[in-house]
Amino acid sequence: MTTVTSPMAGRAVGLPAVPDPVFSGAMVGPGTAVDPGRAPTVAVSPVDGIVVSLHPHAFVVVDPGGRGVLVHLGIDTVQLNGDGFELVATKGDTVERGQAIVRWDPGAVERAGKSPLSPVIALEASTGSLTGLVEEGTVTSGAPLFVWS
Structure with a gap:
């Protein structure tokens, strides 16, 4: 069992409201999103x-159990070519929950015409394997978003 926590403070939003069919349709896995x-x-x-x-x-x-969690910072933000983002971690790093990975500016993302809404996805999980899914309300960085069993 893995508790997946929010990568940033904001407002939880269910995946159906994410303006990208890959995420809203849970094509890469179930989860939730955070509007920072x-x-x-x-x-x-x-x-x-x-x-x-x-x-x-x-x-x-x-995680140590082999479960992959995807955090996608905004929608269509790949088109920004890294503008407004700064990598803090390095691929291959061993990290602890709450450790900084990427500095970014959601306001700049929005000003560039992209949504800062950030999906947090349990990769290749079945929908029924997530409990306690938070899909609304205010979340703090590090607050539980779901438990993956």
Whole structure:
């Protein structure tokens, strides 16, 4: 069982409301999303594990049980070519929950015409394997978003 926590403070939003069919349709896995404040912030690891994929706009951390959690910072933000993002971690790093991974500016993302809404996805999980899914309300960085069993 893995508790997946929020990579940043903001407002929880269910995946059906995410403006990207890959996420809203849970094609890469179930989860939830966080609509961050618009001030510059740091996205932190939602689990203890290893950073197996790291891009300015997205990262995946795999926990000791082999579960991969994707954090995608905004929608269509790959098109920003890293503008407004600064990598803090390195691919291959062993990280603890709450450790900084990427500094970014959700307000700049929004001003560039992209949504800062950030999906947090349990990769290759079945929908029924998540409990306690938070899909609304205010969340703080490090607050539980769901439990993956």
